[in-house]
Amino acid sequence: MNRRMFIRLGALGLGAAVAPPWFGTVTALGATGPILSADRKSFADLALDAARTAGARYADVHLCRLRRQFIFARDDKIQAIVSSESHGIGIRVIAEDTWGFAATDQVGRDDVAKAAREAVAIARANAKLRGEPVVLAPVKGVGEVSWSTPIEKNAFAVPLPEKTGLLVAAARAALDNGATFVEAAVFFGNDQKYFASTDGSYIDQDIHRIYPNFGATLVDKKTGAFRRRDSLSTPMGMGYEYLDGRPAGKVAGIVTRYGRHYDMLEDATTAGKQLAEILAAKPVEPGKYDLVIDPSNLWLTIHESVGHPLELDRVLGYEANFAGTSFATLDKWKSGTYRYGSEIVNLVADKTQSDSLAAVGYDDEGVKTRQWDLVRGGILVGYQATRDQLHVLGETTPQGCAFADSWASMPMQRMPNVSLQSGAGELSVDELIRDVKRGIYVIGDNSWSIDQQRYNFQFTGQLFYEIAGGKITGMLRDVAYQSSSPDFWRSCVRICDRRDYRIGGSFFDGKGEPVQVSPVSHGCSTARFNEITVINTGRQAQA
Amino acid sequence: MSMPSPEETRALLGTVLSLSRAEACEVELRGTTEGNLRFARNTVTTSAAVRKSRLSVRSRFGQRSGEAATNEMDDQSLTRTVRISEELARLAPEDPELVEVLGPQTYPAVDAYRPATAAAGPELRATAAAKALAEARAQHVVAAGFFSHETGWLARATSKGLFGFHPYTVADFSVTCRTPDETGSGFAVAQATDVSRIDTGPLTRTACRKALLSMAPRAIDPGKYTVILEPAAVAEVLPFLYSALDARSADEGRSPFSKPGGGTRRGEKLFDERLTVRSDPGHADLAGLPWSDEGLPTAPTLWIENGVLKNFFYTRYWAQKQGVAPVPFSGSVVVPGTDSSVDELISQTKKGILITRIWYANIVDPQTLLVTGLTRDGTFWLEDGKISYPIKNLRFNQNLVSMFSQIEAIGTQARVNGDLVPALRVGDFSFTSTSDAT
Numbered sequence: 001m002n003r004r005m006f007i008r009l010g011a012l013g014l015g016a017a018v019a020p021p022w023f024g025t026v027t028a029l030g031a032t033g034p035i036l037s038a039d040r041k042s043f044a045d046l047a048l049d050a051a052r053t054a055g056a057r058y059a060d061v062h063l064c065r066l067r068r069q070f071i072f073a074r075d076d077k078i079q080a081i082v083s084s085e086s087h088g089i090g091i092r093v094i095a096e097d098t099w100g101f102a103a104t105d106q107v108g109r110d111d112v113a114k115a116a117r118e119a120v121a122i123a124r125a126n127a128k129l130r131g132e133p134v135v136l137a138p139v140k141g142v143g144e145v146s147w148s149t150p151i152e153k154n155a156f157a158v159p160l161p162e163k164t165g166l167l168v169a170a171a172r173a174a175l176d177n178g179a180t181f182v183e184a185a186v187f188f189g190n191d192q193k194y195f196a197s198t199d200g201s202y203i204d205q206d207i208h209r210i211y212p213n214f215g216a217t218l219v220d221k222k223t224g225a226f227r228r229r230d231s232l233s234t235p236m237g238m239g240y241e242y243l244d245g246r247p248a249g250k251v252a253g254i255v256t257r258y259g260r261h262y263d264m265l266e267d268a269t270t271a272g273k274q275l276a277e278i279l280a281a282k283p284v285e286p287g288k289y290d291l292v293i294d295p296s297n298l299w300l301t302i303h304e305s306v307g308h309p310l311e312l313d314r315v316l317g318y319e320a321n322f323a324g325t326s327f328a329t330l331d332k333w334k335s336g337t338y339r340y341g342s343e344i345v346n347l348v349a350d351k352t353q354s355d356s357l358a359a360v361g362y363d364d365e366g367v368k369t370r371q372w373d374l375v376r377g378g379i380l381v382g383y384q385a386t387r388d389q390l391h392v393l394g395e396t397t398p399q400g401c402a403f404a405d406s407w408a409s410m411p412m413q414r415m416p417n418v419s420l421q422s423g424a425g426e427l428s429v430d431e432l433i434r435d436v437k438r439g440i441y442v443i444g445d446n447s448w449s450i451d452q453q454r455y456n457f458q459f460t461g462q463l464f465y466e467i468a469g470g471k472i473t474g475m476l477r478d479v480a481y482q483s484s485s486p487d488f489w490r491s492c493v494r495i496c497d498r499r500d501y502r503i504g505g506s507f508f509d510g511k512g513e514p515v516q517v518s519p520v521s522h523g524c525s526t527a528r529f530n531e532i533t534v535i536n537t538g539r540q541a542q543a
Numbered sequence: 544m545s546m547p548s549p550e551e552t553r554a555l556l557g558t559v560l561s562l563s564r565a566e567a568c569e570v571e572l573r574g575t576t577e578g579n580l581r582f583a584r585n586t587v588t589t590s591a592a593v594r595k596s597r598l599s600v601r602s603r604f605g606q607r608s609g610e611a612a613t614n615e616m617d618d619q620s621l622t623r624t625v626r627i628s629e630e631l632a633r634l635a636p637e638d639p640e641l642v643e644v645l646g647p648q649t650y651p652a653v654d655a656y657r658p659a660t661a662a663a664g665p666e667l668r669a670t671a672a673a674k675a676l677a678e679a680r681a682q683h684v685v686a687a688g689f690f691s692h693e694t695g696w697l698a699r700a701t702s703k704g705l706f707g708f709h710p711y712t713v714a715d716f717s718v719t720c721r722t723p724d725e726t727g728s729g730f731a732v733a734q735a736t737d738v739s740r741i742d743t744g745p746l747t748r749t750a751c752r753k754a755l756l757s758m759a760p761r762a763i764d765p766g767k768y769t770v771i772l773e774p775a776a777v778a779e780v781l782p783f784l785y786s787a788l789d790a791r792s793a794d795e796g797r798s799p800f801s802k803p804g805g806g807t808r809r810g811e812k813l814f815d816e817r818l819t820v821r822s823d824p825g826h827a828d829l830a831g832l833p834w835s836d837e838g839l840p841t842a843p844t845l846w847i848e849n850g851v852l853k854n855f856f857y858t859r860y861w862a863q864k865q866g867v868a869p870v871p872f873s874g875s876v877v878v879p880g881t882d883s884s885v886d887e888l889i890s891q892t893k894k895g896i897l898i899t900r901i902w903y904a905n906i907v908d909p910q911t912l913l914v915t916g917l918t919r920d921g922t923f924w925l926e927d928g929k930i931s932y933p934i935k936n937l938r939f940n941q942n943l944v945s946m947f948s949q950i951e952a953i954g955t956q957a958r959v960n961g962d963l964v965p966a967l968r969v970g971d972f973s974f975t976s977t978s979d980a981t
Contacts, residue, residue, distance in 0.1 A: 074640070077636070077638050077639065077640060078635055078636045078638060079638055079640065079641075080610070081608070081609045081610065081631045081632075081635050082599075082609075082610040082611070082612065083609075083610070083611045083612070083627055083628075083631060084597075084599075084611065084612035084613070085612070085613050085614070085615075086597070086612075086613075086614050087613075087614060087615055088595070088614065090593075098587070099588070099589050099590070100590060100591075101589065101590065101591040101592075102591065102592045102593070103591065103592075103593045103594070103595075104593075104594045105594060105595055105596055105614045105615075106594070118592055119592075121665060122590045122591070122592060122665045123590075125590075125665035125666055125668070125669045126580065126587040126590050126665070126668075126669055126672075128669070128673075129582070129586065129587040129669060129672055129673055129676060130586055130587055131584065131585055131586030132584070132586050159634075160631060160634040160635070161634055164634075164635065164636055168636065180795075180796075180797075181795065181797065217797055219795065219796040219797055221796060221803075221804060221805065222803065222804065223803055224796065224801060224802060224803025224804065225803075225910065226796060226797045226801075226909075226910055228909070316583075316584065317583050317584050317685060317687060317721070318583040318584065318588060318687070319583070319687070320583055320685075320687035320719050320721055320728075321581075321583070321687040321688050321689055321717055321718060321719040321730075322689070322717075324902070324919075324980075325721075325725075327979065327980070408593045408595055409593075410589055410591050412589075447905050447906060447907045447915070448903075448905060449903045449904070449905045449915045449916055449917065449938070450903055450917075451902065451903070451917045451919070451936060451938070451978040451980040452902050452903075452917070452919050452920075452980055453978075453979070453980035453981070454980075455978050455979045455980050456917065456936075456938055456976060456977070456978035456979070456980065458907075458915050458938060458940075460907060478908075480907060480915075480940075482938070482975070482976055484978075484979065513579070513581055513689035513691075514577070514579060514689075514691065533976075535940070535975060537907045537908055537913055537940065538908070538911075
C-alpha cells in the first residue's frame with residue numbers, strides 16, 4: 001500500500017484497503033468477530049522472536065481488542081450512544097537490563113516485528129542512563145490457558161432499546177419524584193486481552209465490566225440553591241445481570257443500598273424524593289463525630305488511604321513526579337510493628353474476588369492472581385508489587401498486580417482490589433448505630449482529595465444522617481470528614497459482619513505517566529470510626 | 544513515517560462518507576505518534592513509542608443518532624463501523640435536542656506543528672533525561688520526571704460538505720526533585736509546541752533548588768493567608784472556574800453564575816478588576832485547536848474582562864433554544880499576566896505563603912465553586928519580601944469566586960496544561976488543615 005494507491009482508492013467496493021500510508025499495511029487479522037487464537041499465537045510468537053533476535057532477554061506481548069459502549073441520557077432524552085473498538089499490540093522488552101516498550105495499531109506481520117525491534121532500540125538508548133538493572137522475579141510459563149469473567153448476561157448482546165429504555169425510565173422516575181434535572185449513563189466494557197511472554201505463557205482473557213450511574217439535581221428557584229444526589233450504584237466486574245435489581249442484591253435500612261444487583265429505577269425514585277430533604281437538611285455543626293460509614297462511601301476511603309499508599313512503586317519513589325510517594329515507608333514495614341490501624345483492621349489485596357473490577361485469571365505480566373495480606377491485626381505487613389519490584393521485599397512469589405489499560409500502554413503496578421475484612425463477631429448496622437452517642441452515618445461517595453503521601457484526606461458523601469443517643473434523628477448537609485490515614489484507621493472501633501459486606505469501586509483510577517486508568521474494587525462492611533473531624537463545607541469550610 | 548496530507552485525508556473521509564446509508568453522517572479521524580520517557584530514583588525507568596488512531600462515525604436518521612469508532616482502517620472494518628453507527632442510530636430514541644449536521648466551515652489556520660517535535664525519537668528523549676539526571680546528581684537530590692512528545696493530526700468531515708484537517712505537535716516535561724532525607728521536594732514543569740524550546744537542565748535546576756530550600760519544613764496553623772500561587776498551581780484550579788461558564792447550567796439555575804429567581808450573573812463584576820480570562824486558540828505560545836467539540840470554528844473569546852463576567856459558552860442546541868449565536872468553548876485559555884516575576888511578587892509581600900504546586904484539587908460544592916486540595920513540592924513562608932523558611936503542606940477549602948476576587952497582584956505567565964496562566968498573589972486564601980506530607 002502506498003500513497004498513490006490511497007489516493008486512487010477514492011471509493012470502496014474495490015475489495016482493497018483504503019487506509020492512507022500513515023496506517024501502513026492492513027492485515028486480515030480479525031476485522032470482524034473474535035480473533036482466532038491460532039492467529040494471535042502466531043503474531044505473538046513473531047513479536048517475541050523479533051524481540052529476542054534484536055537482543056531482548058525477556059519480552060511480553062499484549063494483543064488486545066477493547067470494546068466499549070456508552071449511553072448517556074439528559075433528563076429523559078438519550079443524547080449519546082457510542083460503541084467503540086480498539087485493536088493493537090504492545091511489546092515490552094528487557095534489553096541491556098533496561099525496559100523498552102513499543103505499541104502499534106497496525107497488526108501486520110512486518111509492523112509487529114518492527115515494533116518489537118523499536119522496543120529493543122528504546123531499551124538500548126536508555127541503557128546508558130540506567131542506574132539500577134531490571135531484576136524480574138521468575139514466573140513459570142503456563143502454556144495456553146484462558147479465563148473469562150463469569151457473566152450471566154453479556155451487556156453487548158442486550159438489545160439497545162432495553163438499555164436506552166432503562167436509562168429513560170430511571171431519568172423519568174427521578175424527574176417524576178422531585179428532581180429538576182437528571183443525567184444518567186451506562187458504560188459497558190469488554191477487554192479481550194491476549195498475553196504471551198518469553199516465559200512460555202499464552203493467556204487468553206475475556207473481561208467484562210459494567211457501570212450504571214445517574215445524578216439528580218433539584219433547583220430551588222426562590223433561593224437559587226441547588227443540590228444533587230448521585231446514584232448509589234457502583235461499577236462492577238459483571239455482565240448486565242448487575243442491573244436486574246434482584247431483591248437479593250438489596251440492603252434495607254434508612255435508604256436502600258445495593259450489593260451485587262442494582263435497581264436503577266428504585267434508586268432514581270428514591271433520589272428524586274430525597275432531594276427536597278437534602279436541600280432542607282440541617283447544616284452540620286463542625287466538630288468531632290463518631291462516623292458510621294457505609295461501604296458505598298468507605299470503599300473510596302480505603303482506595304485512597306490504604307490502596308494507594310501501599311503501592312510499592314510509590315513507596316520506592318517511582319511515582320514521585322506525579323501520583324506521589326507514601327507515608328507507609330519500607331522502614332515501617334520492616335519493623336513489623338507499624339500500627340496502620342486498630343487491632344480489628346485487616347486489609348487484604350486480591351484480583352480474584354468475584355464481581356470485582358480487578359478480577360482476572362492472570363495479571364498483565366502473566367502471573368496467576370491470588371490474595372495476600374496488607375494489614376493484619378492493624379499492623380502493616382505487605383505491599384502491592386510487580387515482578388520487577390518483588391526483590392525489594394525479599395519475596396519470590398509474584399502477586400499478580402501488573403495492569404495495562406490498553407495494548408498501547410506499558411504494564412505497571414496497579415492497585416488490585418484492596419478490601420477491609422468484615423468483623424469477626426455478629427454485628428448488624430442497626431446494632432452498630434445503637435451504641436453511637438453523637439455521630440454521623442455517611443452513605444454514598446462524592447468529593448475526595450488526599451495529599452501526595454496519603455496522609456491528609458477529605459471526603460464528602462451523598463447522604464448524611466445525624467445519630468444521637470443511638471438513633472438516627474434526621475438528615476444533615478454540608479458534611480466533609482477530614483483525617484490522616486493512620487489516625488483514621490487507628491480510630492476504627494467496630495466493623496459489621498460479613499452479611500453487610502459489599503464492594504464499591506472506580507472505573508477510572510488514574511496513575512502513571514502517561515496516565516493510565518484502571519478499574520478497581522474495594523469491599524467492606526459498614527464500620528465505625530471514633531472522633532473524626534467534620535467540617536461544614538457550606539461555611540467556607542471552617543473546622 | 545510522515546502524516547497523511549489534507550488531500551489524502553479528505554479522500555479517506557470521503558470514502559467513509561460514501562459508505563453511509565444514513566440521512567446524514569459525520570466522521571472524525573485522528574492519529575498520533577507519541578514518544579515518552581520516565582525517570583525516577585535518578586535513573587531511567589520506562590520509555591515507550593506508541594502509534595494510535597481512531598475513526599468515529601456518527602450516523603443520523605431524523606432526530607436519531609448513533610456513533611461507532613474503530614482503529615482498524617481496512618475496508619471491511621470501515622464498512623462495519625459505518626453499519627454499526629447506522630444500526631445504533633436506527634434503534635436510538637429520538638432526541639429533540641439533536642441539531643443539524645454542519646455544512647462547510649471556515650476554520651482558522653492554527654499553526655501548531657513543529658518539525659523538530661515530529662522528528663523527536665529515543666535518542667532525543669535520552670539526551671533530555673540525561674541533562675535532568677546530571678543536574679539532580681550534581682545537587683545530590685533524587686529526581687523523578689517525565690518527558691514526552693506527540694505528533695498528531697485531527698480531521699473531520701460531514702455528508703454536508705464540511706472538511707477540516709489539523710496537524711499538531713506538543714512536548715511536555717515535568718520533574719520533581721526530592722532530598723535524600725525525604726523532607727524536601729521541588730517541582731518544575733514546561734510545555735511547548737516545539738520540543739527544542741524545552742530545556743530540561745535549567746528546569747531541573749529550579750526543582751533541585753526548591754527541594755533543598757524546602758527541607759525540614761515547619762508547621763503553621765491553618766487559617767487565612769495571603770498566598771502567591773505559581774503558574775503551575777493556578778493551572779490546577781483555573782479549569783474549575785472556566786468550565787463553570789456553561790450557559791445552559793447558568794440558565795437552568797445550577798451554576799455558581801445563576802441568579803436566585805432566574806437569570807444569570809453575566810455583566811456583573813464578580814472578580815478582581817485585574818482578572819481577564821479569554822480563549823485564544825491561535826495564540827503563538829499555545830497553538831490550540833481550530834474547531835470545537837461540535838465542529839464550530841474556534842475563535843478568540845472573552846469570558847471575563849477586568850473582573851466582569853462577559854460571556855458564557857453556548858452549545859449549538861442551547862444557543863438555538865435561547866435565540867442566540869452559539870459560542871463554542873475554544874479552549875486555549877489565556878489569563879493575561881504582567882512583567883513581574885515570582886521573585887518580584889515575593890519581594891512585595893510582607894507576610895504570606897509561596898505555593899509551587901497544587902495537588903488533588905476537587906470540587907466540594909458546585910454551587911459556591913468550593914474547591915479543596917493541597918499544596919505540594921515547595922511551600923514556603925514569606926516575610927518582609929523574602930522566603931523565610933519552608934512550611935509543611937496545607938489543605939485548602941477555597942471558594943474560587945472569592946479567590947479570583949481577592950487578587951492582589953499578577954505575575955508573569957507560563958504555559959501549563961494547554962493554558963497560559965500567570966502567577967497570582969491572592970489575599971485571604973483559606974487553609975483548613977495541615978498535612979505531614981513532605
